[in-house]
Each structure stands twice: as structure tokens, then as C-alpha cells.
Amino acid sequence: MDKGKIVDNNCPIIEVENLTKKFGDFIAVDHISFSVFKGEIFAFLGPNGAGKTTTIKMLTTLLKPSSGTILINGYDVIKYPHKARSSFGIVFQDPSLDDQLTALENMEYHGVIYKVPKKIRSSRIKQLLKFVELWDRRNDLVKYFSAGMKRRLEIARGLLHHPKILFLDEPTLGLDPQTRTHIWDYIRNLNKEEGITIFFTTHYMDEAEKLAERIAIIDHGRIIAQGTPEELKSKTQSNSLEEAFLIFCGREIRDQEATSIERMRLRRRASRK
Amino acid sequence: MGVIYILWLRQLKRHFRSKARLIGSLGQPLLFLFALGFGLGPVFQQAGRGNYIQFLVPGVIAMTILFTGVFSGIEIIWDKRFGFLKETLVAPISRFQIMIGKTLGGATVAMIQGLIVLGISSLIGFKIENPSLLPLMFLFMFLIALLFTAFGTAIASVLEDMRGFQLIMNFLVMPLFFLSGALFPLEGLPKVIVIISKINPLSYGVDALRAVAVNGSYFGLFNDFLVLSVITFLLLIIGSYLFSKIQI
Numbered sequence: 309m310d311k312g313k314i315v316d317n318n319c320p321i322i323e324v325e326n327l328t329k330k331f332g333d334f335i336a337v338d339h340i341s342f343s344v345f346k347g348e349i350f351a352f353l354g355p356n357g358a359g360k361t362t363t364i365k366m367l368t369t370l371l372k373p374s375s376g377t378i379l380i381n382g383y384d385v386i387k388y389p390h391k392a393r394s395s396f397g398i399v400f401q402d403p404s405l406d407d408q409l410t411a412l413e414n415m416e417y418h419g420v421i422y423k424v425p426k427k428i429r430s431s432r433i434k435q436l437l438k439f440v441e442l443w444d445r446r447n448d449l450v451k452y453f454s455a456g457m458k459r460r461l462e463i464a465r466g467l468l469h470h471p472k473i474l475f476l477d478e479p480t481l482g483l484d485p486q487t488r489t490h491i492w493d494y495i496r497n498l499n500k501e502e503g504i505t506i507f508f509t510t511h512y513m514d515e516a517e518k519l520a521e522r523i524a525i526i527d528h529g530r531i532i533a534q535g536t537p538e539e540l541k542s543k544t545q546s547n548s549l550e551e552a553f554l555i556f557c558g559r560e561i562r563d564q565e566a567t568s569i570e571r572m573r574l575r576r577r578a579s580r581k
Numbered sequence: 582m583g584v585i586y587i588l589w590l591r592q593l594k595r596h597f598r599s600k601a602r603l604i605g606s607l608g609q610p611l612l613f614l615f616a617l618g619f620g621l622g623p624v625f626q627q628a629g630r631g632n633y634i635q636f637l638v639p640g641v642i643a644m645t646i647l648f649t650g651v652f653s654g655i656e657i658i659w660d661k662r663f664g665f666l667k668e669t670l671v672a673p674i675s676r677f678q679i680m681i682g683k684t685l686g687g688a689t690v691a692m693i694q695g696l697i698v699l700g701i702s703s704l705i706g707f708k709i710e711n712p713s714l715l716p717l718m719f720l721f722m723f724l725i726a727l728l729f730t731a732f733g734t735a736i737a738s739v740l741e742d743m744r745g746f747q748l749i750m751n752f753l754v755m756p757l758f759f760l761s762g763a764l765f766p767l768e769g770l771p772k773v774i775v776i777i778s779k780i781n782p783l784s785y786g787v788d789a790l791r792a793v794a795v796n797g798s799y800f801g802l803f804n805d806f807l808v809l810s811v812i813t814f815l816l817l818i819i820g821s822y823l824f825s826k827i828q829i
Binding site: 365368369370371372390391393394396398400402403404405406407408409413416417418420421422423449465 | 587664667669670672828829
């Protein structure tokens with residue numbers, strides 16, 4: 309079964325060094341460094357506002373780092389953004405579908421802008437839509453879909469161009485256990501069969517514990533722990549990842565991370581005063 | 582090419598699926614056409630300026646294109662807010678391609694709305710003096726559409742949300758329309774208004790449409806073409822630059 313799955317510890321597919329992002333005086337990500345190896349399932353965990361989404365945005369070329377370097381599949385994301393972009397797929401935290409288009413049209417759009425050849429495109433779209441059980445609804449406008457259906461469609465879309473790395477920012481948020489299991493099974497399968505590297509964030513510690521081969525925990529913009537789930541548990545002498553996580557990050561409740569747009573607005577308002 | 586086509590197609594689909602918008606963007610031009618066309622017609626005639634409908638229709642067509650074009654460009658703000666722009670921005674395609682695809686799509690939509698108004702106008706008695714010049718009229722309509730969609734795109738790249746939209750409408754788009762000679766002849770006006778209308782690109786669009794459809798150009802057709810194409814070109818460059826700076 310494991311024919312495509314080789315985790316090569318000498319071959320990092322994501323390399324991050326001294327990555328920093330500042331919004332004005334606020335340091336969202338503070339000199340973090342880590343590597344993700346080819347074929348690995350890597351979980352990036354942290355409380356709300358720790359800097360997870362900001363980091364993912366920088367890794368996926370949506371935000372420019374203030375300093376530091378990122379190599380995706382060997383390509384510097386600043387110097388070779390297109391090469392880096394072709395190497396990954398992403399499922400965003402918030403919905404990013406066009407709800408005036410049908411499910412099929414959203415998939416088509418993605419296939420074309422990722423230059424998936426036409427022949428492969430239609431058969432792969434069919435296969436993926438069937439998998440997420442939306443094939444029967446393919447000609448319905450996305451605006452009539454439930455949150456769970458939208459999420460399933462986004463996951464199918466993120467896989468359409470068979471990327472080397474798949475970024476998943478809280479992919480199972482708000483989904484029922486059935487759908488969650490279903491989606492993770494497929495993702496794990498993709499990882500095994502196709503050797504796709506998986507980089508995901510989640511607040512469900514049981515998901516991370518079950519799936520991740522390695523974990524990094526980020527808090528206040530810094531990586532405070534890294535290792536396999538077993539290593540993290542033994543370091544904190546806890547029985548579950550959830551316990552370990554709470555020991556690493558403390559129990560205080562965090563404010564929700566502001567979006568960069570909101571932050572920009574705050575900054576602008578501040579500079580007006 | 583496929584990339585630009587799919588972006589273009591998306592704009593068209595969105596426009597024609599939203600019946601409210603399709604009809605809404607016709608409401609204002611038709612109101613101007615009927616209320617002003619028939620309301621001011623007799624006064625215009627008495628002043629010895631001829632048929633007001635003939636004079637007004639090119640202006641109202643230009644107005645339709647202006648509003649639809651700017652609005653289509655500004656739609657990028659919705660894409661920002663509802664996340665769809667992220668999906669497009671992480672794709673391995675250049676931002677220039679995205680900007681061109683979206684702008685061509687918006688311009689096509691604006692052009693189609695202009696054609697609908699032209700069609701309705703001919704039902705209420707508007708006549709193109711020389712039908713063989715119709716292709717030239719379409720060319721100018723498309724040029725105006727491209728110009729103002731690129732303008733909308735440039736604005737949307739800078740704005741964070743729809744709250745700035747009213748400001749843009751009231752302080753930029755409305756003045757562009759009212760001070761363009763769309764509703765009244767530019768001859769014999771106070772100097773200030775003449776100067777303003779001379780730096781207003783829409784004036785050249787209105788003038789060109791009027792020159793082609795009913796004769797009588799104020800700036801000269803060649804000048805119209807020159808001004809419109811140079812400004813369109815500049816706006817496409819500025820728009821692409823601003824668009825390439827978007828961070829989400």
C-alpha cells in the first residue's frame with residue numbers, strides 16, 4: 309500500500325528560516341525556523357492569535373514577510389512565486405468560493421488557472437466531486453450550499469491540481485464527525501499513495517495526535533515546541549496531545565486573531581490621530 | 582489565454598445571473614433618457630439646438646458604460662471580502678493576467694449594458710445618422726468601457742471595503758458624468774466648467790459617440806480617440822501596479 313510514501317528526512321520540501329512578520333509595532337510572527345520533509349504530515353498548532361494564519365499566508369505567497377526566508381519545494385517564495393505556487397494547494401480557513409458559480413464552475417475555474425490539461429481536468433473533477441459527494445449537486449450554485457458542503461467543495465478544489473504540498477488551514481472546522489473522518493481518510497490516502505506533503509492547522513488536538521507525524525507549536529509568534537506527538541507528550545509527561553498542548557501554551561484564553569485588513573485599518577486609524 | 586478567458590467568463594456569468602443588477606444598472610440611464618429626454622426636449626428645441634433625444638442618447642450610453650464599468654472594477658472589493666480573490670492570487674498566474682482578465686470581463690459587461698441602452702433608445706426614436714459608422718461607435722463604446730473598468734479596478738485595489746464606495750460614487754463618478762457634456766452642449770459655458778470637462782476623460786467619450794452617431798464633434802474625433810486610448814493605457818498600467826500590491 310505504501311508505495312508512494314517515503315518520508316525523506318534529508319529532503320525538506322518546506323524550509324523556513326528566521327521568518328518574521330510585523331504589522332506596525334505588532335510582531336505577529338517572530339523569527340521562526342522549521343522544516344517540513346517531503347511526504348510528511350505536519351501539524352502547525354497554536355492558540356488563537358498565535359500567528360498560525362499569518363505564517364500560512366506567508367508560506368503561500370499571500371503576505372510578504374518582513375524578514376527571513378521561505379523555500380517551498382526548493383523555490384524562494386519571493387524570488388520565484390509562480391514556481392512556489394504551482395507546488396502547493398491550499399484550503400483556506402474562511403470560505404473562498406464564488407457562490408454565484410456552480411460547484412462545477414468553481415472547479416473548472418481552478419483547473420484552468422492552475423493549468424490542469426483539459427482532458428485530465430474533467431475526469432479529475434468528476435472523481436473529486438464524487439468523492440466529496442457533491443457530484444449530484446454539481447450544477448447548483450454554491451450559494452445554496454451548506455457550510456459543510458462548501459468546505460467539502462474547497463477541499464476537492466485544493467486537490468484538483470495534485471500539488472506536492474497541501475496546506476489546510478483548519479480544514480475540518482465546523483464539520484460533523486462523519487465528514488471529518490471521511491476527509492482525513494482521503495487526505496491520508498493522498499499522502500500515502502501520491503506522497504503529497506500535508507501541512508495543516510487545527511484546534512482538534514485528537515486530529516493532530518492521530519494524523520501528524522511531526523508537530524510544531526507556535527505561541528505569541530514563536531515556535532515553543534517541535535517534535536513527534538510522542539516526543540511532545542513525553543517532554544511534558546502527559547497522556548494526550550491536548551494535555552501537552554495546554555502545558556506548553558498555558559490555559560489562558562486568547563483573543564481571536566484580527567485579519568490583516570482589520571489590522572491595517574487600526575493602524576491607519578492610529579496614524580490619523 | 583485560457584486564464585484570461587476563464588476570468589472574463591466569470592465576470593459575464595456573475596453579471597447575467599444577478600437579475601437585480603442587470604435591471605438595476607439600466608434603471609438610472611432609462612430614467613435620464615425618459616425624464617430628461619422628454620422633459621427638456623421642448624426647451625432644447627426652442628433654443629434652436631435641434632432634437633434633444635439625438636443629443637442626449639450618446640451621453641446616456643456613455644453614462645451606462647461609466648457606471649457599469651466602474652462598478653465591475655470595484656467588484657474586486659467583494660472578492661477580497663468573500664475570499665475568492667485569495668483563491669485567484671495563490672494560483673501560479675501573473676497578477677497582470679488576473680487584472681487584464683477581470684478588466685476585459687468588466688468592460689464587456691459594461692459594453693453590453695451600453696448596447697442594451699442603445700437598443701432601447703432606438704425604440705423611442707433615436708436614429709444613427711450614418712449606420713455604416715456603427716462599428717466605429719462600438720469601438721468607442723468599448724474604449725470607454727475599458728477605461729472606466731480599469732479605473733474601477735485601480736480604485737478597488739486600494740480600497741479596503743465597500744464603505745469607501747459611496748465616496749467614490751458621489752465625489753468621482755457622479756461629477757465625471759455631470760461635467761462631461763453628456764447632458765448639455767459644452768459651447769458657451771462658464772470657463773470653469775469648460776476647463777473641468779476638458780480634463781474629464783468621459784467628455785471625450787461622449788463627444789466621440791456623439792460625433793459618430795449624430796455628427797458634430799467638439800474636440801475632434803481623432804483627439805477623442807487619442808485621449809481615450811492614452812488614458813486607458815495609463816490606467817491599465819496604474820491598475821496593474823496597484824493590483825500587484827494587494828496583500829490579503
